[in-house]
Amino acid sequence: MTPAEEEPPRALFAGASRRWVRLLPWGVAFVLCVALLPTTIQVLSLDYGLHVGVASALAVAQTAPLLLAVVRPLRAWYVIFAADVAGALALLTLDLEERHLWPFPPMEIVGYIGLSLALGLRESRRTLLLVWLATAGANVGLLFVAPGGASTQSTLLTILSGVALLLAGALRERYEAQRRLAEQETISEAERSRRTLLEERARIARELHDVVAHHMSVITVQADSAAYRLDGLPPDVGEEFTSIAATARESLGEMRRILGVLRNEEGHGELAPQPGLSRIGHLVEATERSGVPVEFTPCDADVTDAVGLAAYRIVQEALANVVRHAPGAPTQVSVSKSVAEGSARLTVLVVNGPPPGPPAAPLEKGGTGQGLVGMRERVQLAGGTLDTGPLPGGGFRVAAQLPLTGGDLT
Known part of the structure; x- marks a missing residue:
């Protein structure tokens, strides 16, 4: 220095x-x-x-x-x-x-x-x-x-100065030890608060899993047994119940994976892979079965698991918002890869128009507003950008740019 x-x-x-x-x-x-x-x-x-x-x-x-x-x-x-x-x-x-x-x-x-x-x-x-x-x-x-x-009396100054140096040095070291102890206690208190917060989050996650898992299990059982309980069920209605049961099972699986991460239990977590680009088509099919016409443009780019998961969650949340707030609105889902200035990016675009016919009441009137916040957090973690907002003629637009690593350029 x-x-x-x-x-x-x-x-x-x-x-x-x-x-x-x-x-x-x-x-x-x-x-x-x-x-x-x-x-x-x-x-x-x-x-x-x-x-x-x-x-x-x-x-x-x-x-x-x-x-x-x-x-x-x-x-x-x-x-x-x-x-x-x-x-x-x-x-x-x-x-x-x-x-x-x-x-x-x-x-x-x-x-x-x-x-x-x-x-x-x-x-x-x-x-x-x-x-x-x-x-x-x-x-x-x-x-x-x-x-x-x-x-x-030359020894007088030597003795007195030595005593003064020794006493003052001891006081200084004692003060430094107390200061470091206070800092360590502050750090320990912060760690205890953080651990308490994580434990509380894990407890809430477990309670949420118990509540939602019960209802999803009931939906799965009722959908699977509908063909046996209801006489004269049309084939298309039977397929709809089968799709509902499959979606409920998939939701339960994802919830158990998230709970396993929160609980951080070695050797007891879910070993199933996280969803990626290949699973976006299943989201589109499930959304179409709910009465929302979706035009899907897939992408078979080789991306990392983190980017693929982020793209999947963005499309999942965007389509869920369409079903909740604009049921029946025509929707376009596009996933594409582009290279500009030597850097590759994955573009995720979800655009829905206004719902057909007279305005219908949305499935949810309020909403927590956490969906867009969650999408933005995922995009920021991946180092990308997110652009959301309503369209002039009605509808909503969600556009995300996710950077790809050097290995994804091939």
Whole structure:
């Protein structure tokens, strides 16, 4: 990632929900700067005897970056660490007394501890270890040039900074662990909700199957037994009952296949193939037997199972809408394959005109409107397009374009 692509820095506790917690790091850094800056200048210049200009420069370098530490603690550490070491070396030019603490006066230790807390709350374990090793190394190196008169307490900063880094790092890791646990609980809750929804859908599907299967079974039995129960049944009427029974059996088979998919039971689902282009002719025949004249133009293209199933369902729903909402209307069903600009498409077209004679009451007055939604979803899953709408002279048009894969071009 280039520097231009880096995410903007976030202040410490910027993700806290309470405003005072978000402002707390800025308040602490401001108080440290206001308190330590004049104190450092006064102690270095008046107590230690350092030139006021040098003391002021060192004080600014040792305290002002504490405000930067709220956002970029590691960069602030580079400046403050270098300024503290430079201040210790600058004090070597003075005639230090035994009452003077060296290499780091108390106000520098306070500022460095605050910086260590900010580092622990932001940086990784490896970075914190390197920071502590650099601090300890600087203290050990300064021991070799320690003045004879001053009180050298180089281990104090090493110990206190290590404790601050350790505590702040532990707090940060604890917070990260709690955050990840909360995220995992949120994901688990979403999965539980999704599983509950799927179980409810499966339960509804089973109940729907039980209700519809009972009535379809009754229709099948009555249609099959009509020839034996009714005396003098004309042959054409007998064929109509036989067709009704066959359609009812086919509907039951499809319902059991769908239920098997919803229940997701391995080894217990229906093994019959899904309907495709070859089965559209049976839909047309069943529709004609219901009194709707249908002109059918078939297509024997070699398509995938998904495309064939989508085409079958589109024609099935379109013809069902004709029977429900425009009984007796002349209908045209056309399935064709075309190649344009190197891509092959399967075109499914179902067009019905207005019903003959005076307007008849449709079989269903309302309707759920889910038929067109289901067709559109199937077309979108196949990557195609769907165009539906009423015709100017009456009737309705359903046109679907389904893309074919490269293997279907032959």
